[in-house]
Amino acid sequence: MLERMFDPDAVAVIGASRKEGKVGRAVLENLISGGFENIVPINPNDGEILGFQAYKSILDVPEEMNVDLAVIVIPAKFVPEAIDQCGRAGISNIVVISAGFKEAGVEGARLERECLELCEKYDIRMVGPNCLGIIDTDSGLDATFAANKAHKGNIAMMSQSGAICTVALDWADRTNVGFSKFVSLGNKADLDENDFLEFFETDDSTAVISAYLEGVKSGPDFIEIARRVSRSKPVVIVKSGRTSVGSRAVSSHTGTLAGSDAAYNAAFRQSGVIRADSLIEMLDLSRAFSAYPLPEGRNIAIVTNAGGLGILTADACSSAGLNIASFEEDTINELRETLPPAANIYDPVDVLGDASADVYAHALETVLADGNVDGIILLVSPQAMTDITEIAEKVVDTIKGSEKPILCNLAGGTRVAEGEVILQKNGIPNYPSLERAVASMDALCTYYSIKKRKYVSPPSINADGDTAGKIIRDAVSNKKRILGLESMDILSSYGVNVVDSRIVKSLPEAVEASEEIGYPVVMKIVSPDISHKTDVGGIRLNLQHADDIERAYNSMMSDVHRYMPEARISGVQLQKMVSGGKEVIIGMNRDPQFGPLLMFGLGGTYVEFLKDVSFAVAPISKEEAKHMVSSIKSYPLIAGVRGEAPSDINSIIDTLMRISQLVTDFPEILEFEINPLMVMQDGQGCVAMDVRFTIDVK
Amino acid sequence: MLERMFDPDAVAVIGASRKEGKVGRAVLENLISGGFENIVPINPNDGEILGFQAYKSILDVPEEMNVDLAVIVIPAKFVPEAIDQCGRAGISNIVVISAGFKEAGVEGARLERECLELCEKYDIRMVGPNCLGIIDTDSGLDATFAANKAHKGNIAMMSQSGAICTVALDWADRTNVGFSKFVSLGNKADLDENDFLEFFETDDSTAVISAYLEGVKSGPDFIEIARRVSRSKPVVIVKSGRTSVGSRAVSSHTGTLAGSDAAYNAAFRQSGVIRADSLIEMLDLSRAFSAYPLPEGRNIAIVTNAGGLGILTADACSSAGLNIASFEEDTINELRETLPPAANIYDPVDVLGDASADVYAHALETVLADGNVDGIILLVSPQAMTDITEIAEKVVDTIKGSEKPILCNLAGGTRVAEGEVILQKNGIPNYPSLERAVASMDALCTYYSIKKRKYVSPPSINADGDTAGKIIRDAVSNKKRILGLESMDILSSYGVNVVDSRIVKSLPEAVEASEEIGYPVVMKIVSPDISHKTDVGGIRLNLQHADDIERAYNSMMSDVHRYMPEARISGVQLQKMVSGGKEVIIGMNRDPQFGPLLMFGLGGTYVEFLKDVSFAVAPISKEEAKHMVSSIKSYPLIAGVRGEAPSDINSIIDTLMRISQLVTDFPEILEFEINPLMVMQDGQGCVAMDVRFTIDVK
Structure with a gap:
C-alpha cells in the first residue's frame, strides 16, 4: 500500500498557500520543481495557485483526478477535520506536516489521538504529524518544505527529526550523495520505522537503509523486522539519547547496569543493524554502502604519497580490526619495477611525495588487481609537486566499475578542494579524514559477515509452565512483589538445576x-x-x-x-x-522498549566493579546465548586457563535459554537474578544457588 | 640562538635554482613572496636569480651581508661540503631540505652522521635533513618549498613528516587558521622536538604548540621539558605508530602488556601533553586553543535550532565528561520571555527551526552571560526558514571578544557553506561535526586542569644503593640474567618489605x-x-x-x-x-624511548585477562604513584568495598616510589616484577612475596 504513498497519481496539498515563506507554499513549490504534474491545491480561496486549480475542500475535488495522497499543512486543530474529509474522499495516504501535536503538550496529544482514530476508521496510513514530509526521487515526488532537493540515488533514509532531515539533505547536496526515498517520520503516530524498514526491504531503487532515531516504537517487532531486512540490505542507524539513563527504580545488578542504551546496543547487534556513533558516521557509512559492492574479507591495501598518513591509516585499520594486506608476489614485483627505489612497495604503499598522476593510478591499479586485497584506502597529500586534480581524474578512471571498495581521503584544504569535487561528481566516496574512511571500510567488511550470518530461532524449551504460572499468579493476587523460596520452584519447572x-x-x-x-x-x-x-x-x-x-x-x-x-x-x-565451581550471574531487567533484557557476567567483582557483562534481548537463539557467554572479557576464566579445566559452558548456555523462555512466557516477571549460578567443570552442569524474582503486582 | 634561525638578517639558499619546478627555485620563490628581502642565492652559475645576486659559494658572499641562515637544497652527497663551508663562513643556523640521508639507507645514514659531526665542529644548529623547511609568520620568513602559504596566527606547529606539513598548511588555508612558527623536523639529526618545545615556550607570538610525531628522540628529556612547557602553553601532539607493538622478547606480564604506545600514553599524561587521536583532532584542538581563553569549568551550554542535534550533542558531552549547564534563574526567565513557548529554555536550548538570526543571537548572548556556563556549543541546522548567513553574521557580533569559548557546528553542506566562511573569516572555530566541536571543548576544559596541576619532584628515598649495586654488578660479571633469592636483598636494600x-x-x-x-x-x-x-x-x-x-x-x-x-x-x-592480604603486581619494563616503564595492577586474572593495569614512566612523583594505584578499574577492591576494610594503599604508593628509584638508579635492571606484593589492611603495610629481576648482562 505504501507504494501509492511514494508514487501517487495525484497529490492534494491541504493548506496550499499563495504566500511566499508559508510552508503551504513551499510544499507546493517543491512538488512543482520536482516535476510532479498532478497537483491539487486545497485552499479556502479557490481559483488558481501557482498554475494549478485550487479547491475549497478535498471533498470538492473531482473523483477522476484520482488523488491518492494528501499532504496536510494546516494548523493542528483543523487537521482532524481534514483527515475526516480525506477519508470520505477515499484517500488512503496522508502526510501530516503540521506541528502542534504530541510534542506540544496535552491538547496536542489529544488531537494526535483523534487523528490516529480517524486514520484507523478510514483505513488511512499517515506519515507524521510534525514532520518535514517525504521524497521519492524515482517518481519525482517531493512532498516536503525542505529548502534542499534530494539527488537521485539508492539510499533510503528516514529520520525522527525534521531538522536532521535538512542537515542530511544539505550534506548530500554538497557531497553529491543520492537518495531513493526520504522520509521525515515526525511523531510516528501511525507509520513508524518498522513500516518503512519493511517497505524499503522490497523497494528496488533502495540498496541502503539509514535512519536517525530517538527511539523505536515497538522493540520486539523492530528486532524481528530488522533481523530479516538486514540480511538483504545494510541498515545503518544513529540512535540518540545514548547517555540518558532511565530513571526507573531498580534493585538488582542487572537493573543498575542496563541503561536502555544497553538494550538498543543488544537489539541492534542481534538484528544485524549497524549502529553509527554519530550523524556524520551514519551518512559516511550509507555513502560507502551506496557506492560499492561489499568486500569479501578484511584485508586492506593503503596507497599514499605520504608515509605519515600511511602509518596513521595503518594504526586506524589495526584499531578497527582491519588487516594490512600481504600482497601477491606479482604485485610486489610490479610495484618494484614501476615505483622509484625509495618508494614502499609493501602495504602501506608509499608512491612518494613527487608521484605523478600516472604513477598513482598505476600503483592503485596494481594493488586493485591483487587477489589478497579486499578493499583500498587511497590517500593523497597536497605536496609541492602534487597535481591533485590530475590525480583525482586518473583515479576516477581506474576506480570506475571496481568490484572492490576504494575509499579516499584527499587530506588538506584549499588545494584538494577541486579533487574532492571530481571524486564526488563521479560518486567516489572521499572523506575529510582518514579515520572516517577507515570507519566506513570497517562497516562494509562487518556487514559482509552480518549478511552471511544464519539466524536459527530459539528451540522450544520443555517447561512446566503451569507450576511457574501458578506461583506467579499467586504472587500477583497476594501482592507479593519479591518472591521467597518458591522462586526456586519456578526455576526448577523450567528445567534449571537449583540447589x-x-x-x-x-x-x-x-x-x-x-x-x-x-x-x-x-x-x-x-x-x-x-x-x-x-x-x-x-x-x-x-x-x-x-x-x-x-x-x-x-x-x-x-x-x-x-x-x-x-x-x-x-x-x-x-x-x-556446593564447592569447586565458578560463580556467574544471570539477570533480567525489563526494558521499556525491548522488553526482557538478559544480562550475563562472572560473579562478584567482575560484575560489580569492572562491569564486565553482556546483554541480549530475549528470546535469544542458541548462537546469541553463546555470544553472551563468550563476549565478556573474563570469558577465559570459565573457558579454562593455564591448564585449569574449563567450566561447563554448555550448561550456562542452556540455562540462559531456559531463562530467556521463562521471562518471555511471563511478562509479570519485572526483574530477575540468579546470583550466583555455580558452574561446575565441563560436563558437570551448573546449579542456581540463589535467585531473586520481582513480580509486577499492580 | 634559535631566534636567528627564524628571524635572520639574511638567508642564503644553497642550491637556489633558476629552473621552474625545482625545489631550489620553490624555496627562493617562497622567501620572496613572503616579503623577505635579504636573500642570497648560491649557485655554480653566478649572476642574478629572480632579481637577487647569486654567488658560486657561500664563501664568496661578502661578510657585510650578514647571512645567518643557510637553506640547503643540493643533492645529499654535496651537503657535508656545504655545511663545512657554512661553518667556515660563520653561519650558525642551517635548514637542510635535501633528502637522501638516514631515510635512504646505510650510505645516507653515514652522510647524515658526517653532517652532524660538522655541525658540532662549527657549533651549527641544523633543522632536517629531509624536511620541507621552516616558516616564521612574524619575521616573514618562509624557507620551505611548500605550495601553501602559512597565515599569521599563534599556533607553533612542528611535524616529523613533511607531507603532513603540507596537509596542515592546506587545511589551515581553507579554514583560515594561522601559525606563528612552522617547522618540518625531517630526520631530526640535530634539532628535535625538545629543542623546539623549549623555543616555543618563550616565543611571544606562540600561544599553542602542536606536533605530529612518529617518536621522540630523548624520552626522559621530553618528559621534563614538556612537563614545564605544558604549564604555560597547551601542547597538542598526534603520535603515529600507536598500534605497532615492539618486537622485543619479553618475559613478564609487564612486558607483554606494555607496548611502547603505553609508554607514550604515560609520558604524555605525566608531562601534561594533550594527545590527539588523529591528525584532524590535533588540528581541531589547536584551533580551539588558538581562538579562546580557557574555560574555568566543565559546564557547557548547547544552543541549537534542532532538538535532535541538541540530544546528540548532550550525548557527546556526557560521554566526554562535560556537564550540561544548569542555568541561573535570570537566564531561564530571559529565555522564557524571548523565545516562543514551544522552545526549550533549559540546556540544551532549542530556539526552534524557524528562529531568526536575532533570536539566535539573543539566546546566545543570554546564555553567554550566565555565570554557570563555562563554554558553549552552537549548532545550526539549515532548515527551510533558516538564514544561515545572517545567523553567522549576528553570531560573530555576539561572540566577538567573548571570554568563554564558543565552538560551532553549522551542520549540513551546501546551504551552510557561506556561513562557514563567515565564521572562519572571523576566526571562530566551526567544526564539520558536533562530535569534533565537543572533543575540542573537552580538550580546552582538560587543559585548564592540567595548567592548574602542581608538580612535586619525587622525594629522595633512603636506600642502601651499595648492597643493591654489588648484587647487580656480580650478576653482570657472572652473566646471571635472572636473579635468584638475592633479588629479595635488592628489594630490602631499597626499603621494600620482603617475606x-x-x-x-x-x-x-x-x-x-x-x-x-x-x-x-x-x-x-x-x-x-x-x-x-x-x-x-x-x-x-x-x-x-x-x-x-x-x-x-x-x-x-x-x-x-x-x-x-x-x-x-x-x-x-x-x-x-602470609595470609589475609590482597595480591597486587608491580612491574617494570624498559621502554626504548622513555626508559623504565612501571606497571601496577591487581594480581591474577585482573592483570592477565582484563589487562586492568596502569603505567607510568619512572621516576614518578607521589601524585603519579597515587594516580597509578587509583586509576585501575579494580581500584575499589583495594580501596575497600561493601564494608570491607581498605587495603594499605599508602604502602603500595611507598613501594611504587621505592621501585621507581631502584630502576632509575640501576639501568642494568631490564625487567622487574613483584608478583605478588601482598597488601594487608590499612596501616599494616605490604610484603613482597616473590620477585623476578632480569639483568642486562651483555
Whole structure:
C-alpha cells in the first residue's frame, strides 16, 4: 500500500498557500520543481495557485483526478477535520506536516489521538504529524518544505527529526550523495520505522537503509523486522539519547547496569543493524554502502604519497580490526619495477611525495588487481609537486566499475578542494579524514559477515509452565512483589538445576532437613530485617553432621541476637553445600522498549566493579546465548586457563535459554537474578544457588 | 640562538635554482613572496636569480651581508661540503631540505652522521635533513618549498613528516587558521622536538604548540621539558605508530602488556601533553586553543535550532565528561520571555527551526552571560526558514571578544557553506561535526586542569644503593640474567618489605630455617627444571611445626620424584606464610624511548585477562604513584568495598616510589616484577612475596 504513498497519481496539498515563506507554499513549490504534474491545491480561496486549480475542500475535488495522497499543512486543530474529509474522499495516504501535536503538550496529544482514530476508521496510513514530509526521487515526488532537493540515488533514509532531515539533505547536496526515498517520520503516530524498514526491504531503487532515531516504537517487532531486512540490505542507524539513563527504580545488578542504551546496543547487534556513533558516521557509512559492492574479507591495501598518513591509516585499520594486506608476489614485483627505489612497495604503499598522476593510478591499479586485497584506502597529500586534480581524474578512471571498495581521503584544504569535487561528481566516496574512511571500510567488511550470518530461532524449551504460572499468579493476587523460596520452584519447572534448599523454624527441623538434603550443608539466617547475613554471624558453612547443625544453630541464634537484638527471625535456611565451581550471574531487567533484557557476567567483582557483562534481548537463539557467554572479557576464566579445566559452558548456555523462555512466557516477571549460578567443570552442569524474582503486582 | 634561525638578517639558499619546478627555485620563490628581502642565492652559475645576486659559494658572499641562515637544497652527497663551508663562513643556523640521508639507507645514514659531526665542529644548529623547511609568520620568513602559504596566527606547529606539513598548511588555508612558527623536523639529526618545545615556550607570538610525531628522540628529556612547557602553553601532539607493538622478547606480564604506545600514553599524561587521536583532532584542538581563553569549568551550554542535534550533542558531552549547564534563574526567565513557548529554555536550548538570526543571537548572548556556563556549543541546522548567513553574521557580533569559548557546528553542506566562511573569516572555530566541536571543548576544559596541576619532584628515598649495586654488578660479571633469592636483598636494600625466605638443601636445614622464620611457613620445591610447582606437588602451605616440616619435606620429595623423575632438585624454599592480604603486581619494563616503564595492577586474572593495569614512566612523583594505584578499574577492591576494610594503599604508593628509584638508579635492571606484593589492611603495610629481576648482562 505504501507504494501509492511514494508514487501517487495525484497529490492534494491541504493548506496550499499563495504566500511566499508559508510552508503551504513551499510544499507546493517543491512538488512543482520536482516535476510532479498532478497537483491539487486545497485552499479556502479557490481559483488558481501557482498554475494549478485550487479547491475549497478535498471533498470538492473531482473523483477522476484520482488523488491518492494528501499532504496536510494546516494548523493542528483543523487537521482532524481534514483527515475526516480525506477519508470520505477515499484517500488512503496522508502526510501530516503540521506541528502542534504530541510534542506540544496535552491538547496536542489529544488531537494526535483523534487523528490516529480517524486514520484507523478510514483505513488511512499517515506519515507524521510534525514532520518535514517525504521524497521519492524515482517518481519525482517531493512532498516536503525542505529548502534542499534530494539527488537521485539508492539510499533510503528516514529520520525522527525534521531538522536532521535538512542537515542530511544539505550534506548530500554538497557531497553529491543520492537518495531513493526520504522520509521525515515526525511523531510516528501511525507509520513508524518498522513500516518503512519493511517497505524499503522490497523497494528496488533502495540498496541502503539509514535512519536517525530517538527511539523505536515497538522493540520486539523492530528486532524481528530488522533481523530479516538486514540480511538483504545494510541498515545503518544513529540512535540518540545514548547517555540518558532511565530513571526507573531498580534493585538488582542487572537493573543498575542496563541503561536502555544497553538494550538498543543488544537489539541492534542481534538484528544485524549497524549502529553509527554519530550523524556524520551514519551518512559516511550509507555513502560507502551506496557506492560499492561489499568486500569479501578484511584485508586492506593503503596507497599514499605520504608515509605519515600511511602509518596513521595503518594504526586506524589495526584499531578497527582491519588487516594490512600481504600482497601477491606479482604485485610486489610490479610495484618494484614501476615505483622509484625509495618508494614502499609493501602495504602501506608509499608512491612518494613527487608521484605523478600516472604513477598513482598505476600503483592503485596494481594493488586493485591483487587477489589478497579486499578493499583500498587511497590517500593523497597536497605536496609541492602534487597535481591533485590530475590525480583525482586518473583515479576516477581506474576506480570506475571496481568490484572492490576504494575509499579516499584527499587530506588538506584549499588545494584538494577541486579533487574532492571530481571524486564526488563521479560518486567516489572521499572523506575529510582518514579515520572516517577507515570507519566506513570497517562497516562494509562487518556487514559482509552480518549478511552471511544464519539466524536459527530459539528451540522450544520443555517447561512446566503451569507450576511457574501458578506461583506467579499467586504472587500477583497476594501482592507479593519479591518472591521467597518458591522462586526456586519456578526455576526448577523450567528445567534449571537449583540447589536443594529448605527453610525451617527450629533446631529439630533443621537437623531433619539437613539429613534429607545430605551433608555437607550451609545454614543461613532468615530474617526480613537482615540483609548482610555475614555481618551478624548469620551464615555457617560446611556443616558435616547433626552435631554441627546443633552447634551452628545455637551459636547463630545467639550471635544474631547479640548483633541485632531487634531483628525478627523467621527461621534458618539449610542448603546443600556446593564447592569447586565458578560463580556467574544471570539477570533480567525489563526494558521499556525491548522488553526482557538478559544480562550475563562472572560473579562478584567482575560484575560489580569492572562491569564486565553482556546483554541480549530475549528470546535469544542458541548462537546469541553463546555470544553472551563468550563476549565478556573474563570469558577465559570459565573457558579454562593455564591448564585449569574449563567450566561447563554448555550448561550456562542452556540455562540462559531456559531463562530467556521463562521471562518471555511471563511478562509479570519485572526483574530477575540468579546470583550466583555455580558452574561446575565441563560436563558437570551448573546449579542456581540463589535467585531473586520481582513480580509486577499492580 | 634559535631566534636567528627564524628571524635572520639574511638567508642564503644553497642550491637556489633558476629552473621552474625545482625545489631550489620553490624555496627562493617562497622567501620572496613572503616579503623577505635579504636573500642570497648560491649557485655554480653566478649572476642574478629572480632579481637577487647569486654567488658560486657561500664563501664568496661578502661578510657585510650578514647571512645567518643557510637553506640547503643540493643533492645529499654535496651537503657535508656545504655545511663545512657554512661553518667556515660563520653561519650558525642551517635548514637542510635535501633528502637522501638516514631515510635512504646505510650510505645516507653515514652522510647524515658526517653532517652532524660538522655541525658540532662549527657549533651549527641544523633543522632536517629531509624536511620541507621552516616558516616564521612574524619575521616573514618562509624557507620551505611548500605550495601553501602559512597565515599569521599563534599556533607553533612542528611535524616529523613533511607531507603532513603540507596537509596542515592546506587545511589551515581553507579554514583560515594561522601559525606563528612552522617547522618540518625531517630526520631530526640535530634539532628535535625538545629543542623546539623549549623555543616555543618563550616565543611571544606562540600561544599553542602542536606536533605530529612518529617518536621522540630523548624520552626522559621530553618528559621534563614538556612537563614545564605544558604549564604555560597547551601542547597538542598526534603520535603515529600507536598500534605497532615492539618486537622485543619479553618475559613478564609487564612486558607483554606494555607496548611502547603505553609508554607514550604515560609520558604524555605525566608531562601534561594533550594527545590527539588523529591528525584532524590535533588540528581541531589547536584551533580551539588558538581562538579562546580557557574555560574555568566543565559546564557547557548547547544552543541549537534542532532538538535532535541538541540530544546528540548532550550525548557527546556526557560521554566526554562535560556537564550540561544548569542555568541561573535570570537566564531561564530571559529565555522564557524571548523565545516562543514551544522552545526549550533549559540546556540544551532549542530556539526552534524557524528562529531568526536575532533570536539566535539573543539566546546566545543570554546564555553567554550566565555565570554557570563555562563554554558553549552552537549548532545550526539549515532548515527551510533558516538564514544561515545572517545567523553567522549576528553570531560573530555576539561572540566577538567573548571570554568563554564558543565552538560551532553549522551542520549540513551546501546551504551552510557561506556561513562557514563567515565564521572562519572571523576566526571562530566551526567544526564539520558536533562530535569534533565537543572533543575540542573537552580538550580546552582538560587543559585548564592540567595548567592548574602542581608538580612535586619525587622525594629522595633512603636506600642502601651499595648492597643493591654489588648484587647487580656480580650478576653482570657472572652473566646471571635472572636473579635468584638475592633479588629479595635488592628489594630490602631499597626499603621494600620482603617475606622472610630461605633456600635449604636438607630436612634438618629446613627445620632450622623454619624455626628461624617462625611458623606457619610455606615450603616450595627449588628446581631449574620445574616451572609449575603446584602441578608436581611442589608446594605445601601452612606448616605449623617441625613434624609438619618433616612430613611435607618427605612427601614433596617423593611426589616430585614421581611426577618428574628427571628433574634436578636444588633444595626447598621456606617462606613465612602470609595470609589475609590482597595480591597486587608491580612491574617494570624498559621502554626504548622513555626508559623504565612501571606497571601496577591487581594480581591474577585482573592483570592477565582484563589487562586492568596502569603505567607510568619512572621516576614518578607521589601524585603519579597515587594516580597509578587509583586509576585501575579494580581500584575499589583495594580501596575497600561493601564494608570491607581498605587495603594499605599508602604502602603500595611507598613501594611504587621505592621501585621507581631502584630502576632509575640501576639501568642494568631490564625487567622487574613483584608478583605478588601482598597488601594487608590499612596501616599494616605490604610484603613482597616473590620477585623476578632480569639483568642486562651483555
